[in-house]
Amino acid sequence: MVSHPFWTVSGKNVRGAAHIRHEKPCQDAFLPLQVDDAVIAAVADGHGSQRCPFSDEGAWMAVETVSGLLQELYVKAEKDPAVIEKLAKEKLPHLLVGRWRERVKAAHVAQGRVESAEAVDDAVLVQYGSTVLAVLATEVFLLFVQLGDGDILTVAEDGQVSAPLPKDERLMANETTSLCSPRAWEDVVVQFYPLTGRPAPALVMLSTDGYSNSFSKQEDFHQVGTDFLQLIREHGLATVMQHMGGWLEQTSQEGSGDDITVSLLCQFRLAEPMIEEVSAAVEMLEEPVKKKATRSRKKAEGATATELEAKPEAKPKRTRATKPKAQAETTAQPPAKRTRSKQVVNEGGTTHE
Amino acid sequence: MVNLLKRPGGELASRPLHFIWIADCSGSMGIDGKMEALNQAIREAIPHMRDVADENPNAQVLCRAVKFSSGAQWHISQPTPIDQFNWIDLQADGVTDLGKALQLVAEQMKIPPMVERALPPVLVLISDGQPTDDYAKGLKELLDLPWGKKAVRIAVSIGEDADNDVLQRFINNPEIKPLQANNPEALVRHIKWVSTAVLKAASAPPSQVQNSNPDSNVAIPQPKSDPVNVGDVW
Numbered sequence: 401m402v403s404h405p406f407w408t409v410s411g412k413n414v415r416g417a418a419h420i421r422h423e424k425p426c427q428d429a430f431l432p433l434q435v436d437d438a439v440i441a442a443v444a445d446g447h448g449s450q451r452c453p454f455s456d457e458g459a460w461m462a463v464e465t466v467s468g469l470l471q472e473l474y475v476k477a478e479k480d481p482a483v484i485e486k487l488a489k490e491k492l493p494h495l496l497v498g499r500w501r502e503r504v505k506a507a508h509v510a511q512g513r514v515e516s517a518e519a520v521d522d523a524v525l526v527q528y529g530s531t532v533l534a535v536l537a538t539e540v541f542l543l544f545v546q547l548g549d550g551d552i553l554t555v556a557e558d559g560q561v562s563a564p565l566p567k568d569e570r571l572m573a574n575e576t577t578s579l580c581s582p583r584a585w586e587d588v589v590v591q592f593y594p595l596t597g598r599p600a601p602a603l604v605m606l607s608t609d610g611y612s613n614s615f616s617k618q619e620d621f622h623q624v625g626t627d628f629l630q631l632i633r634e635h636g637l638a639t640v641m642q643h644m645g646g647w648l649e650q651t652s653q654e655g656s657g658d659d660i661t662v663s664l665l666c667q668f669r670l671a672e673p674m675i676e677e678v679s680a681a682v683e684m685l686e687e688p689v690k691k692k693a694t695r696s697r698k699k700a701e702g703a704t705a706t707e708l709e710a711k712p713e714a715k716p717k718r719t720r721a722t723k724p725k726a727q728a729e730t731t732a733q734p735p736a737k738r739t740r741s742k743q744v745v746n747e748g749g750t751t752h753e
Numbered sequence: 754m755v756n757l758l759k760r761p762g763g764e765l766a767s768r769p770l771h772f773i774w775i776a777d778c779s780g781s782m783g784i785d786g787k788m789e790a791l792n793q794a795i796r797e798a799i800p801h802m803r804d805v806a807d808e809n810p811n812a813q814v815l816c817r818a819v820k821f822s823s824g825a826q827w828h829i830s831q832p833t834p835i836d837q838f839n840w841i842d843l844q845a846d847g848v849t850d851l852g853k854a855l856q857l858v859a860e861q862m863k864i865p866p867m868v869e870r871a872l873p874p875v876l877v878l879i880s881d882g883q884p885t886d887d888y889a890k891g892l893k894e895l896l897d898l899p900w901g902k903k904a905v906r907i908a909v910s911i912g913e914d915a916d917n918d919v920l921q922r923f924i925n926n927p928e929i930k931p932l933q934a935n936n937p938e939a940l941v942r943h944i945k946w947v948s949t950a951v952l953k954a955a956s957a958p959p960s961q962v963q964n965s966n967p968d969s970n971v972a973i974p975q976p977k978s979d980p981v982n983v984g985d986v987w
Contacts, residue, residue: 418811418957449959450972529962549960570963573873573903574971578962609960613768613870620763627761635758647760654765656870657811657957 406539406600408637408671409439411663412644416610418657424448427456428608428661429530431463435471438479441663442467442534445550445608447578451526458504458528462579465500466545470536481541485592488543493588496532496545500579504528522582529580533606537665542593542604547584548576549609553625554593554601561625562601565591576609603629604665611648611662614655628664637664637671767813770872770956771832772802773861774818775854776843777880777911783845785986787881787911790937792842797941798948799838805952806835812872812956821854822847848885851878851919855891862900873971874904875955877947878923881911881987888919896925905955905971909934909943912987929973935985943976950974 415426427446433439444462446455469492477483505520507528514520531548544552544564549571554562566589571577577587605625615621631640648660774795782788806814815832819825820843829841858876861867867874895901908920910931920931932947934940951973958971 418809421809422957445960447960447962449961452959526962529960531960569899572869572899573871574958575903575961575963581962614765615762615870616764616766617868620765624762627759631758631761639758643758650760651762651765653810654767655811656768657809 406437406668407439407537407665408668409434409441409537409663409665410637410641411441411443411606411661412641412648413443413608413659413661414645414648414652416657416659417649417653419448419659421657425456426659427459427530428610428659429456429459429463430661430663431460431467432663433467433471435474436479438474438536438538439665440467440470440534440536441604441606441665442470442532443550443606443608443661443663444530444532445548445576445610445659445661447529447531447576452529452580454508454528455530457507458500458530458579459532461500461503461507461528462530462532463534465503466496466532466534469495469499470534470543470545474536474538479538481538481592481594484536484541484543488545488590488592492545492590493585496547496588497579497584500532501525525580529578531576531578531608533608535604535606535665537604539600540595542595542601544589544591544593546589546591547587548578551605551607551609551612551621553605553607553622555603555605555625555629557599557602559626559629561622564593565589600667602667602670603632606661606663606665608659608661610652610656610658610660613658614651614660629670632664632666632670637666640664767811768870768872769832769868770812770814770952771861771867771874772814772816772835772952773858773874773876774816774828775858775876775878776818776820776828777849777851777882778820778822778843778845778847779849779882779885780822780846781849781882781914782843782911785912786937787940787987788843788845790940791879791911791944792840793937794941794944796840798944799835799840801945802835802838802948802952805949805956809953809956814952814956819854819857821850824850825853825857827857849880849882850886851880851884852886852888852891855888855895855923859891859894859898859901862895862898862904864900867900871900873955873958874900875947875951876904876906877909877951878906878920879909879911880920881915883914883916884919889922892923905951905973907947907951907973908932909940909947911935911940932976935987937986938984946976950976 409432411430411432413428413430427448429444431442442463444459446459448455473484473487477487504525508514508520508524509517531550533550533552534545536543546565552565554564612621652660814835816835816838817832818828820828906924908924908931910917910920910933912935917931932943934943954973955971
């Protein structure tokens, strides 16, 4: 989990019930990232068909690529919302698709799946096909990015659930637009959502389609937003995240059978009471003479935890794509906040099946 | 950790998979035992369909049937869970109004009654003759609908008088050919294949890149070739 004074981002993915039955890996990916005073969450869903044998890797490259780009955008635009909106709409779709393709081709060569780099053409992209959804969140705006199926929902303070992105009627019958489509940049939806002049949502949820496909009706799916907000208010984010794995597994078993990934961006003030509580308990247990050493160790553990949580299970024969540079900056926050967020990471952070 | 808190969200449900038999009941189906053979083949296929459904609890297989002869009507109108589905024998009489049958099916491919989260429906057309009405109109209505177009469409051609061009247009996918049944054994085999291999493929389709294969969004396995044999009677 990555924490920030305004937003806290957390997430979880589970291997689908049908994937378990058919001994297929989880082909979803989730990556949280903090960039200074902004947070980024990205989820992706590898296609998993026979034509896409490396789509789990493609999904990871998708979340890493979009997170890296959003970080770059935020830094280069010097946090100026107007510049960010302009650059995102003009440049992001092409950059996202282009960089993902470069990574895929490089990984394909690095894995020895072709004899030479010259032998890699666009046809190989399908083998790594994936969707991607992401949000860059600050106190003054949200920037949504989506390519392919999956859902982005906002939940207002009163529990009202909305879908900020327009519905793509083409996405049905298990068909989706994809990073590997010939003109994929044309299908990338970028939506700038200013928070000035209107209240910020209490919660933002990103999820892969295995989640929404598990519910009888859209209202039943949207109910998750209202329920998550209430659960966080009543029990705290850490407790909700502790339960998340069990809920998602049950949802996949009784619903779609597909992998499910859920990422929650929660206003920090909603999650904070629990975080403060856990943090205070840890502080009390620490011996004064060992405090400095403990902090150093925790700093190292916290960074490792964030990185490990963002990675899929080890695959000896497949090389993980290079992590975005921004990952190292995830811990670049005031020491007090860093300590608090680490406790939540250890309690109920991101894990991968 | 024990889940003590209520799971977020409303009612969970497996994804519906509509399986529709579209059966020719024209008078010619009453010749040489074709109708009896079809009734028997579908009846025998039902346990196999139940087995496939049991293997995939995340798909809810819902079966029904349309019959066409002089006009068309729902033979079994309610989408029936496969574990409750029982075949009612068809009777042969009249002409071959395929277009009207396709119009009936098209009505059911609209949203609603279809839902967006459904799995691709399976439509199985079985015919032994030439359409006697404007089948192209009914077919267009079906293929103009998103779910009609995305449906897995399979055709079984009974005997030498069946119009395979029409059946191929219904399939609308050059990679899939009509299944030729010239004797009862072949008919049973084809119906079983549709009821198992096709149903299985449609009930757990992985995501596909949009328009990567405009002809089909479900990978249908190839049936075994069925050579002409001396037992052919139709």
